[in-house]
Amino acid sequence: MNMIKPARIQKGDTVGVIAPASPPDQEKVKQALSFFTELGLHYKLGKNIECQYGYLAGSDEERVEDVHSMFLDPSVKAIFSARGGYGTPRIATQIDYEIVKNNPKIFWGYSDLTFLHNAFIQKAGLVTFHGPMLSSDLGGDSIDPLTKSRFMQLFDSQSFVYDETISPLVTEIPGEASGLLIGGNLSLLVSTLGTEFEIDTKDKLLFIEDIHEEPRSVDRMLNQLYMCGKLSDATGILVGNFKECEPSHSLSLTLAEVLQHYMKLANKPAVSGFQIGHCTPHVAIPLGTFSKLDASNRKVIIESGVK
Template sequence: MIPALRPGDKIAIVATARKISFPEIEMAVRTFESWGLQVVLGQTIGASYNYFAGDDALRLQDLQQMLDDESIKAIVCARGGYGTTRIIDQVDFTKFQKQPKWLVGFSDVTALHSHIHNLGIESIHGIMPLLFPKEGAAASIETLRGALFGEELTYTAAPHPFNRTGTATGQLVGGNLSMLHTLTGTRSDSSTEGKILFLEDLCEYLYHVDRMMVHLDRSGKLANLAGLIIGDMSDMNDTPVSFVKNAYEIILEHSGKYNYPVCYGFPVGHEPLNLALICGREAKLEVREEGATLFYL
């Protein structure tokens, strides 16, 4: 298990995907420092190469340096967007495996979560520095602090008519649906068998959601889960010829033939309330008529 952070520890902020400026993460830096942490900024903060936070070589070098630096106790990805999969196969995780540290982020960072899950290392799916100033994000930031500092975390979700009641135990895995779809068949693809899978997404066309859920099912990702958690499916798009079903209805269609417990409306994803989840940790999901609870074992 990765050691909990303590005041005085160093954490790094890097950008593995879309470019970002220092003013956009300034609030996060101040917040981390208020927790007693020393913040080290990567070379990718403020770097620009077209869409990206520097070219592939710079983003790879920045991430590699922070992974290999034994004084750095956590690496926080500044934002998502796109770009992590362009460099992940060139990353050398040898030193990281010997001395693991927290990797934090979500959305495009799902690639890192899935990749290091195959190495048996936990990571934190949570709010990123770009989003710290967002109205309503304070609770998400607090759950990230709790996860980093090793506090006990228990989360609840309101009841939803699509929920399927029951209890599931297993490692917690997942993240962005589009990214998990993209990772299928790559070195970053990871098994979902016997695990609690969580999914979220943003700005996808509804027929894309259907296509991705069909693909997950066809590739065996849905059949043998211990449980399923559906987070926010934010700002979904439709086509002129409507797909008719919304994202939750689409997911219900493809997961409804299985018998494991399912929780809809869990607060994880591209909304202000984005609870920090520890990927790879054994967890228990309890779905009841009055709502759902998730906690770690």
């Protein structure tokens, strides 16, 4: 697959902010916008960012309109999601991927945005960014320094090495592996199965994370990926942060036991402990870039996501 890397941004550029999933906390969005100002950037809000339709940030049509508008707007150099939540799978079939492909730019978010990351990679060949969002991560009184620093990857094209200088890592299965880095939120990855957006892990490094899922639920989802051949098709596996995924009663396997079970079944080089996901600090990474995992020495080298 020939992936398209979006152009890096520069100080003085304008970035767009949209809400393609659930409605964000508008006050937190306003607080977070000062972060872009700190980076020397201007910002433009999506036309429908204040819309609300139940647990969605507006109707499907309104949310698709903002996606298309931001990609088509030549003044906007990068697109950031205000929050995750629910709803991006609903709009995936309505997005014009030719617009995305012909107007490649930085697209940033995580959690529910996993579905769009996967869709943009598959349908438009666009490298995207798995990173913290305005309402849920950047709208507080302070932002973790490491979380902040990973936004600088958008300004230059240097590769990134994640090793134990960043967080403690655990070798689940030793060995080396390489390929395009794909993945994101486990629940959303599983929701692609059986659709035209089904995750393709063949010869790729698979990254997974999640939040508020008990070990039994993580077990069910990993089992489904395993039975579909998605774990064994991957060249290697990166396990990110599984926040608040503890069992609610004593009759349970631990999360670690569940993860270890499926890593052994897949028998591919695997490392856990990456601070990527619903966590602080939250280390942002590009998806769709070529990466090398050295599981034995607990590190991964990730190619830059911008050109």
